[in-house]
Amino acid sequence: MLQLLQIQKSYWQGEIEYPALKGINLDVNQGEMVALCGPSGSGKSTLLNICGLLDHQFEGEIRLAGTKVEKDPKQRMLLRRQQLGFVFQRFNLIPVMTVFENIAYPLTLNGVHPTQIKRRVSELLEAVGLAAFAQHRPDRLSGGQQQRVALARALVHEPLLVIADEPTASLDSKTAQQVVGLMRTIGAQQNTTFIIASHDERMTQHCDRIIHLQDGVLQAERDLCDSVLGENMNKQKVLSR
């Protein structure tokens, strides 16, 4: 579903080059939930941004659903709008919109009819257990509730791929489990692919596979992941190319 071919990216400070990604190759299958882990500065966020079509200044090629993604900003914008969803660590809900309006936003962007928007958002609100909060503003919700709203927003337009950046980092254990559970459940229903950057084993233990990144290179998995995530990672499959 998502293919990364020889992705390279460097940051420059004056004339000094800092390579962030060094020839990443990766295949992610449809419906797969992939965890991306690695220490700070390993290139995790950079890779996530590239996968989410948020960054176009890199070398290499991305293929989404078999089609090469061009560097054209308009095409990327349309792909993000139609085929991608995002979950952020700090939820990033729009404070002046109600819960309903936040979730409906991607559908509005896609020009979906209001009747369908209402039906679809109501479904998602039921699914994430927030139907009673539809007209509330985000600041009146707890962190876990806000992240559930963010998850509903990411999934409402049934995207091919959801990019999640530390989605459980700001949540307590119980809430994190709920959010992970919802991601798995709704993701499976919609056959959505997830790429999740996370250090949180509560998150990664539910992923289909874990990719470890260090110094801009995908590593062979187990030992390196163990060092980061601890022994609970042993049951995980870590694949790298």
Add this chain to the structure above:
Amino acid sequence: MNKFKFAGLNLLRNQRRALLSVSIIAIAVLALMTSGGYGLYTYHSLEESTSRDIGHIMVTQPQYFEQEPDLPLGNGLTQYEQIRQLWLADSRVKAVQPRIELSGLISNGENSSIFMGLGVLPNEFSLKGPFLTLEQGHSLPLQSSPDVSPIMLGKDLARSLKLNIGDLVTLLSTTTEGALNALDFQVQGIYSTGIPELDKRQIYISLADAQSLLVTDKVSTLSVFAFETESTSQLISEFQPAMNGLELTPWWQRAFFYQGVKSLYNRIFGVLGVVMAVVVFVALFNTLTMSVTERTREIGTLAALGASSGELILNFILEALWLVIVGVLVGLALSGLLTLGVLWADIQMPPPPGRNQGYPLVIYFSFSLAALVSFCIAVVCVLSSWLAARQGVKKPITEALIYV
């Protein structure tokens, strides 16, 4: 969510800032409406006074205003009554007044002074309304007695010759043939024009007396008074072919004071408008730049979700339009109240340069001016919001999302 509602809610996130922006716009609108309204009143007053003084259209011999004749009325109009009747037949024409301009010496028997005179039909005063301040006596009578010719004098001329109502004076002037002629007049009225230079020299006598003094049946000009000032151009174009080579001059070509004031005020108000536009631009740009900066992460989020740059910028433009709508409405309401307040207070302005009479302060409330001011403010606000938003939207999404 409705985009306009979204913009309004975003504005309310920082109510004090929104209030400040609205206040700045309202003050700018108030300043422009007040100065513009005063300008419009001044233009209208001068337009009225000029057209009332010389008529909307002056019918003369060609080159009348450019060439000075050797003898009085050397370029005057003959057979003017036929021309007058032609104009009077048109329903848009209120009156056609023949006039004679003359000059000479005025004497009380002991002292003499130069005068600049106007020979007019006696109905001129009732026709034109209160264009002079009659300080003593009456205006020229409609029916004058055959025994005595009435005269009206400027107040400073009367004072310098120590003349009062009922006193006799002699006017001495050159006839159209070049001879000297004199006629006796009785002072009927003493007036003030508000212009000291005119008050020192000006007299009014009847047209018939002026013709007798100059020994002629000509007149200098015919002044055509229309019911509507706006019909001036149309009347000129329609009547020009029937005038047999006579010159038709619209009032504004002889309204030198009006033109000068208008030109001056237009420049002053133009500069004021530019200053106000810059103030509004800077204030709104500052407000929206702060707003854009504070919401950088939100902008990044919306862009990540697939909002286009145009849609993001539109949100800020709509916020600016909210400010414009509220600010303009407040500004217009304030200027309306000010207009009424000034009328109620009956404030007298000091005399302008070259005049000795003040005038009541009036500020017009013009809907066309309000539309123009609103449009200009809206353009300035949209431009400033576009520039402010563009800066925010240009930031890469990845940077915007981690902006703190």
